[in-house]
Amino acid sequence: MRDFSAGLAHLAINTATLRKQLELPAILEACARRGIRSVCPWRDQVKRAGLASVARQLRDSQIALSGYCRGGFFPAADALGLRTALDDNRKAIDEAKTLGAPCLVLVVGALPGALQGRPAHKDIALARAQVVDGIAATLAYARQVAMPLAIEPLHPMQAADRACINTTEHALDICDALDPNRSGALGVAIDVYHTWWDPKLESQIARAGRDRLLAYHVCDWLLPTRDLLNDRGMMGDGIVELKKIRAWVEAAGYLGPAEVEIFSERWWNEPTEVLLDTCEARYHTVV
């Protein structure tokens, strides 16, 4: 297992972690000052800052991407919605390319309208079929431009409204179906928050292997968890066995960064430097 106790070579910051404190250019400046060498930005943050400007800042500050958040949300209630989602994913791929991302992370979507509290239907099997079709269509373009797609299985508590792919096994079944030759064009993003509970996690990480392990996200599961979306914990503050899971992903061949992705009302209210100090300290000790 790699030694994280010194240096920051394998630390990445998902920029949603600081979305309430700073705009993206300031986040990148803060990371550059500290010697944090990779980030995973979100599309809305990039849009506000300007794609070309962000690309330039990344180059100038020699910050790499650990991924780009996010494509997906494929299911829709009608043909226009399905088409719009595909167009949007194509744009996300182009942006990821411009920024030099190693992969586009896919939060695949679920029941159309559910995130707005008005689900168009309850047929999760239909949503799942639309996800597979959407990934298949997007993959054709992603292959052309060589941008790997990383399916992120989300926690089952988000199955209705955010992502109807909820286990690593299910995500890998889709990879097997759409990319049977393991070309590297399609894989998974393993986020410990979404997957720690899965009794098959170790075996499915081994199954994924280096070809399909495209991203690794860390935070923690708090006791009690008070919100289904924005109560993620800082690494070490919850019950996730972070070193055990990292050992599994590294044994399977993953050598990319550990990306800190914390959606937390608590941490969004902390000063930037306190939050980043804590991320670094926990990276050295518990990740």
Place this chain on the structure above:
Amino acid sequence: MRDFSAGLAHLAINTATLRKQLELPAILEACARRGIRSVCPWRDQVKRAGLASVARQLRDSQIALSGYCRGGFFPAADALGLRTALDDNRKAIDEAKTLGAPCLVLVVGALPGALQGRPAHKDIALARAQVVDGIAATLAYARQVAMPLAIEPLHPMQAADRACINTTEHALDICDALDPNRSGALGVAIDVYHTWWDPKLESQIARAGRDRLLAYHVCDWLLPTRDLLNDRGMMGDGIVELKKIRAWVEAAGYLGPAEVEIFSERWWNEPTEVLLDTCEARYHTVV
């Protein structure tokens, strides 16, 4: 599929649904008045009312049990805790026997101390091993007295603190290991709230079959869900495909009642008759 549109023959009420409104004797009276013919009481409710008294009231009012809640919570931080859990499960079996329950529902437990916010450790694999050992030891006594044990897989969002068995597949793997001959002594309780999201639910229900489908619980998954424990929805108010899942359990051979189990701050604040009226109406139309 059975017709639920008239009569109440297949409706059961899990008495936690009314735990803030009434004590158990009054819940049983309300059910008897309405012609609801089965309930699943909780141990704390039975204890307050007195075991012998509840048994007598059930006989007198000809109300059957759909199950008994609950055994389980096997993991512990030390040998004394493990032994105490086994003793307590033995007592639960005896109570279930006295009340004429068709099964004892097991909420298996998870990280010891987690429910109190002070987990003794983070090793979920250890907790899972202790669960298997605990069920094995309890099963020996349950067989002697002919009280089937129903493992209830809980939603993965409750994996750390309430039950570390979170998929029907995992529960059935344990059934296969401990009761390979499918004697009927060990099976599962399928609660749609905990399992609706599972892409393998249909296939695992079929795998369970009549021998292992010991209970079927209904409520609904709300959008948004605001609490990880006490925000269950009334059937029809959320996105669970209730009739589709009931078709699966009936096709697999389950012919017991549909048991309404709603933990909800909202419904606990409604008058008893409004809540039971609604349960009956939804039983007829959407369950």
